[in-house]
Amino acid sequence: MADVAATAPNRAGSLLRAALGPLVFALVIVVIWKAAVTVFAVPPYIMPPPEATLAAFEANFGKIGLSVALTLRNAAAGLVVAFLVAIGLAALFVNSQKATHAVLPIVIGLRTAPVLAIAPILIMVFGRGIGTAIVVVVIVSFFPIMVNAMKGFSSTRKNALELMHVLGASRVQLFLKVRFPFALPFIFAGLRSAATSAILSAMLAEWLSGAPGLGSLILDAASYRKNDLLWAAVVVSMLLAYLIFSATTLVEKRLTSWRS
Structure with missing residues (x-):
């Protein structure tokens, strides 16, 4: 029972670490997306900002x-x-x-x-x-x-x-x-x-x-x-x-x- 109890937190930690990488990568992409739209003044009919896409x-x-x-x-x-x-x-x-x-x-x-x-x-x-x-x-x-x-x-x-x-x-x-x-x-x-x-x-x-x-x-x-x-x-x-x-x-x- 002790081994099972010790294994559960390890699995939860592994899942958390596995999900953390993609979440961080997605956040970086959203930041770059927002910066590109703002800095280069991209028209919404070409690329809308992330918040407009989320609203849609x-x-x-x-x-x-x-x-x-x-x-x-x-x-x-x-x-x-x-x-x-x-x-x-x-x-x-x-x-x-x-x-x-x-x-x-x-x-x-x-x-x-x-x-x-x-x-x-x-x-x-x-x-x-x-x-x-x-x-x-x-x-x-x-x-x-x-x-x-x-x-x-x-x-x-x-x-x-x-x-x-x-x-x-x-x-x-x-x-x-x-x-x-x-x-x-x-x-x-x-x-x-x-x-x-x-x-x-x-x-x-x-x-x-x-x-x-x-x-x-x-x-x-x-x-x-x-x-x-x-x-x-x-x-x-x-x-x-x-x-x-x-x-x-x-x-x-x-x-x-x-x-x-």
């Missing part, structure tokens, strides 16, 4: 909150699909050279296709809703997860593989009990990049298709010259991407703590 956020809290929820839904759904597709393709490529030579060039070609160029096709096929947003998120997000997963699956320790072969493990057991756990740090490295890209790609899909979310909110604010609301939505999107990145890092530490 408070005045449109419900609208921004709904947009955040919709964008998060689209990004999360697309990221789940991207993760499953990436892990499946990485496992296939690691276990089959023929599949690598046959399918990998197609995957690379799909990834290099500009989303803006194929957006009209996606909208015609999947409609102006969550379907297009999910597909855009998958196209943008799956590749870094797949590449890192392939690297992780290929870096499994040989002695662990040999031991599983001696024990008569099947390919599925070998993948689930050895390759996948050893590849988790690599997978999370790709997932951190993909998670932040998922928010931006979901906003891009909303912008292109007109589906509700942060992307369409920013577009509407720009169209109606509501610059304070536009900047408030942009700042919220940046904070959202940072929070998702931090959450992914926290989950990684939880799931890979056994390695240390």
Whole structure:
């Protein structure tokens, strides 16, 4: 019990120290923002001061909150699909050279296709809703997860593989009990990049298709010259991407703590 009681303050202190850095950085950014607007006399229609942006956020809290929820839904759904597709393709490529030579060039070609160029096709096929947003998120997000997963699956320790072969493990057991756990740090490295890209790609899909979310909110604010609301939505999107990145890092530490 004494150990548990001693551990709790340590965890609270660690969380406080982890939050202090981003808060200080955000404060510095706000001070620089305010100083730049004041010193250079930047017009409000280009860059409003921080207090005007905060006022717009408070005045449109419900609208921004709904947009955040919709964008998060689209990004999360697309990221789940991207993760499953990436892990499946990485496992296939690691276990089959023929599949690598046959399918990998197609995957690379799909990834290099500009989303803006194929957006009209996606909208015609999947409609102006969550379907297009999910597909855009998958196209943008799956590749870094797949590449890192392939690297992780290929870096499994040989002695662990040999031991599983001696024990008569099947390919599925070998993948689930050895390759996948050893590849988790690599997978999370790709997932951190993909998670932040998922928010931006979901906003891009909303912008292109007109589906509700942060992307369409920013577009509407720009169209109606509501610059304070536009900047408030942009700042919220940046904070959202940072929070998702931090959450992914926290989950990684939880799931890979056994390695240390």
